[in-house]
Amino acid sequence: MAFRLRKNEEYLSVNWLEFLEKTTREEEIAEVRNVLRKKLTIGSQSRIAIANVGSLINHIRAKKILKVQHEPELPDDPSHSGIFGYGIDDDLIEFMIAEVFQEIYPAKLA
Numbered sequence: 001m002a003f004r005l006r007k008n009e010e011y012l013s014v015n016w017l018e019f020l021e022k023t024t025r026e027e028e029i030a031e032v033r034n035v036l037r038k039k040l041t042i043g044s045q046s047r048i049a050i051a052n053v054g055s056l057i058n059h060i061r062a063k064k065i066l067k068v069q070h071e072p073e074l075p076d077d078p079s080h081s082g083i084f085g086y087g088i089d090d091d092l093i094e095f096m097i098a099e100v101f102q103e104i105y106p107a108k109l110a
Contacts (some may be wrong), residue, residue: 002049003094011082012097016053016070017078025050029105035077036107046107051100056083062095 005012009083015035017028030050034063036042060066066085073080 003089003097011084012086013085014077014081015077015078016068016081017050019070019072032079033107033109038076042108044108048105048107049101050103050105052102056097056100059100060093066093088094
């Protein structure tokens with residue numbers, strides 16, 4: 001369900017970590033947590049999943065071409081981006097996106 005579009009969404013909202021210009025993964029995750037806290041209510045079971053954009057696109061290219069586009073929400077979310085291209089067999093696209101994610105972090109620290 002994490003990779004399913006909600007009603008009236010044009011794209012899957014994600015954060016493109018390279019746009020944060022941090023030096024470590026820990027700094028990137030801390031920044032994403034700060035952004036999410038400002039925008040959402042984060043539950044104790046919420047997670048941040050990490051994937052390589054190139055791997056994601058290559059993984060699903062056989063079925064459909066997805067486009068990942070930087071969509072900053074300034075000033076609070078400079079890394080905000082979107083995965084575009086849903087519409088045909090969205091269940092398969094969601095499953096294939098989930099297969100590519102490599103790392104998972106808690107979205108909320110205890």
